[in-house]
Amino acid sequence: MATTLKDVAKEAGLAVETVSRVLNNRGYISEKTRKKVYDSMEKLGYKPNMVARTLSKGRSDAIAVIVPNMVHPYFSQMLGEIESYASEKQFQLYVSSSSGDPQKEKNLLELCENSLVAGVLIFSNQVKPETLKRFDLPIITIERFIEGGTGCVLCDNYKGGQLAAEELINKGCRNLIMLGSVRLRKMPADIREDGFMDVCRKKGVNARVLNSNPEEFKDMEYHESILKALTDFPETDGIFCSSDLIAAQALQVAAKLGRRVPEDLKIIGFDDTAISRLTTPQITTIHQPISEMAKLAFDMIIDAIEKREVQERNVLDVRLVARGTT
Amino acid sequence: MATTLKDVAKEAGLAVETVSRVLNNRGYISEKTRKKVYDSMEKLGYKPNMVARTLSKGRSDAIAVIVPNMVHPYFSQMLGEIESYASEKQFQLYVSSSSGDPQKEKNLLELCENSLVAGVLIFSNQVKPETLKRFDLPIITIERFIEGGTGCVLCDNYKGGQLAAEELINKGCRNLIMLGSVRLRKMPADIREDGFMDVCRKKGVNARVLNSNPEEFKDMEYHESILKALTDFPETDGIFCSSDLIAAQALQVAAKLGRRVPEDLKIIGFDDTAISRLTTPQITTIHQPISEMAKLAFDMIIDAIEKREVQERNVLDVRLVARGTT
Numbered sequence: 001m002a003t004t005l006k007d008v009a010k011e012a013g014l015a016v017e018t019v020s021r022v023l024n025n026r027g028y029i030s031e032k033t034r035k036k037v038y039d040s041m042e043k044l045g046y047k048p049n050m051v052a053r054t055l056s057k058g059r060s061d062a063i064a065v066i067v068p069n070m071v072h073p074y075f076s077q078m079l080g081e082i083e084s085y086a087s088e089k090q091f092q093l094y095v096s097s098s099s100g101d102p103q104k105e106k107n108l109l110e111l112c113e114n115s116l117v118a119g120v121l122i123f124s125n126q127v128k129p130e131t132l133k134r135f136d137l138p139i140i141t142i143e144r145f146i147e148g149g150t151g152c153v154l155c156d157n158y159k160g161g162q163l164a165a166e167e168l169i170n171k172g173c174r175n176l177i178m179l180g181s182v183r184l185r186k187m188p189a190d191i192r193e194d195g196f197m198d199v200c201r202k203k204g205v206n207a208r209v210l211n212s213n214p215e216e217f218k219d220m221e222y223h224e225s226i227l228k229a230l231t232d233f234p235e236t237d238g239i240f241c242s243s244d245l246i247a248a249q250a251l252q253v254a255a256k257l258g259r260r261v262p263e264d265l266k267i268i269g270f271d272d273t274a275i276s277r278l279t280t281p282q283i284t285t286i287h288q289p290i291s292e293m294a295k296l297a298f299d300m301i302i303d304a305i306e307k308r309e310v311q312e313r314n315v316l317d318v319r320l321v322a323r324g325t326t
Numbered sequence: 327m328a329t330t331l332k333d334v335a336k337e338a339g340l341a342v343e344t345v346s347r348v349l350n351n352r353g354y355i356s357e358k359t360r361k362k363v364y365d366s367m368e369k370l371g372y373k374p375n376m377v378a379r380t381l382s383k384g385r386s387d388a389i390a391v392i393v394p395n396m397v398h399p400y401f402s403q404m405l406g407e408i409e410s411y412a413s414e415k416q417f418q419l420y421v422s423s424s425s426g427d428p429q430k431e432k433n434l435l436e437l438c439e440n441s442l443v444a445g446v447l448i449f450s451n452q453v454k455p456e457t458l459k460r461f462d463l464p465i466i467t468i469e470r471f472i473e474g475g476t477g478c479v480l481c482d483n484y485k486g487g488q489l490a491a492e493e494l495i496n497k498g499c500r501n502l503i504m505l506g507s508v509r510l511r512k513m514p515a516d517i518r519e520d521g522f523m524d525v526c527r528k529k530g531v532n533a534r535v536l537n538s539n540p541e542e543f544k545d546m547e548y549h550e551s552i553l554k555a556l557t558d559f560p561e562t563d564g565i566f567c568s569s570d571l572i573a574a575q576a577l578q579v580a581a582k583l584g585r586r587v588p589e590d591l592k593i594i595g596f597d598d599t600a601i602s603r604l605t606t607p608q609i610t611t612i613h614q615p616i617s618e619m620a621k622l623a624f625d626m627i628i629d630a631i632e633k634r635e636v637q638e639r640n641v642l643d644v645r646l647v648a649r650g651t652t
Contacts, residue, residue, distance in 0.1 A: 062420070069407055071600065083396055083423050087430075092437070093420040094388070097409050104413075111418070116442075186565035220600070248604040255606045274397065274546070278574040279605055280581045 003046040011040035036177035063301055064094040064112045066105065066122040072220055073245055073273040074290075075123065078142070081294035082121065089298070091118075100218055102126035113137050119301040124188060138304035142297050143188045153297040157188045160286040160318040161195025162239040164268045167284065169205050171326050173238030173266055176200060176207040177229055179250070180220070180242030189242035192270060196240055208233070212242075222246045225255040230265075237265060238326075244269035244276040247283045251325065267325040281324025289316050329372040337366035389627055390420040390438045392431065392448040398546055399571055399599035399614075401449065405470070407620035413549045415624070417444075426544055428452035439463050445627040448650050450514060461601040464630035468623050470516045476635035479623040483514045486612040486644040487521025490566040490594045493610065495626065497652050499564030499592055502526060502533040503555055505548070505576070506568030515568035518596060522566055534559070538568075548572045552579040556591075563591060564652075570595035577651065593651040607650025615642045 005023075009016040014036065022037040040046075065082055067075040086093050094117060098105035100263035103294050105127045112120050112135075119138035125154060129146045132139065168176055181193045193209055200207035210229050216222050226249055230236055240243045241247040247269030251261055259265045261281065269276050293316055300310045328585055331349075335342040340362065348355050348363040366372075393401040405421060412419050420443060424431035431453045438446050438461075445464035455472045458465065465476045472478060495500055507519045519535055526533035536555050542548050552575055556562055567573040573595030577587055585591045587607065595602050598613035619642055626636045 069406075071403050071406040073399075073402075073600075076399075077397050079421070080395075080397040080423070083421065084425075087422060092420055092441070093403070094423065095409065095419055096413060097406070099410075115418070219389060245604070252604070252606045252608070275601065278571070278578070278601060280578045282578070 003044045005046075007044055008037065008040045008046050011044055012036045012143050047244035050104075052161050061090065062092045062094055062117050063298070064096065064108075064117045064120045066096055066098055066108050066120060067099040068098050068123060068126075069218065069220070070095070070097045072243075073275045074243060074271045075289075077273050077290050078123070078294055081291045082298060085295050085298050089302070091302075098126070100126060100214060103197060106131060107140075108148050119305045121297050123299055129315045138301060140297050140301045140304060140310070142293060145313055151300045151304065152313070153293050153300065153314045153316065154188075155288045155293060155316050156318050158195035160196075161192035161240070162199050162318045163195075163286055163318065164192070164270070165199035165203075165207070166194045167186055167204075167268060167320055167322070167326055168238035168240065168266055169199070169203055171238075171262070171266055174205055175233070175235045176205060176238045176240065177233060178207065178209045178240045178242070179226065179229065180212045180246050181209055189270075192240075192242055220245055220274075222249045223253060226250050227256075230254070230257060230259070239265065239267050241267065241269050244271045244273050244283055244285055247285065247325070248279050251279055251281075251283070261325050269325075270277050272321055276321075276323070284323045284326040285321050289318070292316055329370045330427065331372075333370055334366050334372050337370055338362045347501045387416065388418045388420055388443050389624070390422065390434075390443045390446045392422055392424055392434050392446060394424050394426040394449060394452075395544065395546070396421070396423045398596045398603045400614075403599050403616050404449070404620055407617045408514075408624060410623050411624050415628070417628075424452070426452060428454075428541060432457060435461050435465075435629060445631045447623050447627055462559040464627060466523065466623050466627045466630060466636070468619060471639055477626045477630060478639055479619050479626065480514075480639070480641045481614045481619060482641050482644050483517035484521040486596060486614075487518035487523075487566070489521075489612055489644065489646045490518070490596070491522045491525035491529075491531075491533070493594060493646055493648070493652055494564035494566065494592055495525070495529055497564075497588070497592055500531055501559070501561045502531060502564045503559060503562050504533065504535045504566045504568070505552065505555065506572050507535055515596075518566075518568055521629050546571055548575045549579060553574050553582075556580070556583060556585070565591065565593050567593065567595050570597045570599050570609055570611055571650070573611065574601050574605050577605055577607075577609070587651050595651075598647055602647075602649070609644075610649045611647050613645050613647045615644070618642055 005019055006016055009019045019037050022034055063086060069075055096108050098108060121140050121142060123142050124144035132146060139150045141150060143154055145152045145154060178193055178196050197207060221295045228258050230253060239250050241250055247267050250267050254261050254265050261267055269283045269285040272285045276283035276285045296314060303310045331342055331345055335345045345363050347458050348360055370398045389412060391405065395401055409419050418576045422434050424434060447466050447468060449468050450470035458472060467476060467478045469480055470478060470479060504519055504522050523533060556579060567576055573593050573599060576593045580587050580591050587593055595609045595611035598611045602609035629636045
C-alpha cells in the first residue's frame with residue numbers, strides 16, 4: 001500500500017496540516033520540524049506527487065526565464081544567479097532563449113501563459129509593451145522598463161555611462177569612442193551612451209558613438225567593427241564598450257594593431273562578468289550588481305504571483321571596477 | 327462560449343484528429359496543413375490548454391537538464407545548444423544546477439521523478455551509478471559513462487589528451503605539466519590525463535600531473551594553483567589545462583611572471599568554448615563537438631522517452647585547434 005501524508009505525520013508525531021505546510025513551503029516552520037518531516041518521509045519512502053500538488057494549487061512552482069541569448073556571459077551569469085536563488089526557494093526554472101526574435105519571444109510568452117508556469121522573468125525584450133501587457137500571467141522585466149507595465153529591475157545604466165567617461169577622461173584620454181549601442185530599439189546600451197556622451201560634452205572631450213547592429217549582438221562578434229573604428233579614427237585613445245565581451249575583443253584588435261593597452265589605448269567594459277577577469281590585462285569595467293538584480297527580480301515575481309504589490313521601477317546602483325585596461 | 331478543437335477543425339476545413347496531431351506534433355503533417363491549423367487558431371483566438379494536454383499524455387513536453395555549474399563557459403555553451411535544439415523540436419527545458427553536490431543532485435533527480443518532466447539530461451555527475459539506475463525516468467548522461475546504465479554521450483577525452491601532448495611536444499616542449507584533473511572521482515579530465523601521460527611516456531618527455539580540487543572547479547578559480555606550479559617547477563615549458571577556463575588563467579599567471587606565451591611557455595586548453603577565442607593571444611585548444619553532443623544527447627533522451635532503444639556509449643571525435651598559445 002502506498003505511503004500517505006497521514007503515515008508521514010504519524011511517523012513524525014506531527015499534525016497532517018503541519019506536514020502539508022512543510023511540503024508546500026507555506027508559513028513559518030522551524031528547522032527542527034522540517035527535519036522531522038523529511039526524516040520520516042525518507043524512512044517511509046514517501047514521495048510527494050508534484051502533479052497532484054500542482055493541480056491542487058492550480059499552478060506549478062515553476063518560473064520561466066526568457067533571455068535573448070543563453071551563452072553571452074552576462075545572461076549566463078544572470079541565469080546562474082537566478083537558478084541558485086530559485087533552488088534555495090524551492091522553485092523550478094524553465095529557461096528559454098528568444099534569440100532576440102520578437103515573434104519567438106511572443107510565442108514563448110504564449111506557451112508560458114498556457115502551461116503550468118507561475119510567472120515569467122524576461123530580459124530586455126523585443127515584444128511591444130502593449131503586447132506584453134496583454135498576457136494573463138505575472139511578468140517581471142529585467143533591464144527594460146515598460147511605462148505603466150509590469151515591475152522592472154534595472155541597473156543604473158546612465159550612471160554607468162557617466163562613470164566610464166569620467167574614468168577615461170581622468171586617465172588622460174581626449175579622443176573617445178563608444179561601441180555597442182544599438183539605437184534601433186531602446187536597449188540598456190543606449191542609456192549608457194546618454195550618460196557617457198553627457199559627461200564628454202560637459203568636459204569638452206571629443207567623443208563619438210559607433211552603433212552596433214543586432215546581428216553582432218546575436219553572434220557576439222564585434223572584431224570587424226572594432227578594427228574599422230580604430231582604422232577610421234586612428235587618433236582614438238579610449239574606448240567604452242557596452243559589454244565586457246566587446247571589451248575583450250577590443251583588447252585583441254588592439255594587440256593586432258600593435259597598440260599597447262593601457263599605454264596607447266584605454267578600454268573600459270560593462271557588466272563585470274567573468275570574462276573581464278580572464279583577459280590579460282584584466283578589464284576595467286562597470287560593475288552591475290548581477291546577483292542582487294537576480295534576487296530582487298525573483299522576489300518581485302513571487303510577490304506578483306502571490307498578488308502582492310510590486311514597485312514598478314527598481315534601479316540598482318553600479319560602480320567602477322578599475323583593473324588593467326585604463 | 328470557449329472555442330474548442332472542433333471549432334478550429336471546422337474553420338480549417340480539417341478533421342479534428344488532424345488538428346490534434348498538429349497540436350501534439352505527432353506524425354507527418356505538411357507545412358500547408360500546419361499553417362491552416364495555426365491560422366484558424368489565431369482567427370478564433372483558440373489557445374490549447376497545456377495542462378490538459380499534459381495530463382492526457384501522462385507527461386509533459388519538458389526535459390530537465392542538470393549541470394554542475396551554469397556559469398562555466400562549457401556548461402553555458404552546452405545549455406545554449408541544448409535549448410536551441412529543444413526549442414526547434416518544441417520541447418521545454420527545465421534547467422538546474424547541482425553545484426557538484428551529490429545530495430543536491432539526488433534531490434533534483436527525485437524532483438524530476440515526481441514531476442511532469444519527461445526525461446533528464448545530466449552532466450558528469452556525482453550520484454553513484456546504483457542510485458542513478460534506480461530512478462524511474464529516462465536519463466541520458468553526458469561526459470560520464472555508466473556501465474550497464476543509461477545511454478551516454480562522451481567526447482573522445484583520451485584522444486584529446488593525446489593530441490594535446492603531441493602538439494606541445496611537436497612545438498619543442500620538454501617539461502610538461504597537466505593541470506585540472508581531479509582524481510577523487512572519475513571525471514573527464516582524468517581520462518584526458520591518461521591520454522596525455524601515455525604520449526609523454528612513449529616519447530620520453532618529462533611530464534607531471536598536478537591535481538585540482540573540487541573547490542577550484544566549483545569556484546572556477548585556479549590562479550593560485552597555476553602560480554604554485556610555475557614557481558615549484560620553473561623549468562616548465564608547456565602546460566596542458568583540462569579546460570579553456572584554466573588556460574585563460576594560465577595566460578594571466580604567465581604574464582604576471584613575465585613568461586612570454588608562446589615563446590617561453592606554451593599553453594593548451596580543452597573544450598573550444600568562447601573564452602578560448604577571447605583572450606590575447608587566442609588559446610590553442612582541443613575542440614569538443616559541443617553542438618553535435620547536445621543534439622545527439624537530446625535525440626537519445628527522446629528515443630528513451632518513447633521507449634526506443636538507445637546505444638549505451640556514444641563517443642564523438644575531438645580535434646586540435648591551433649591558435650596563438652602554442
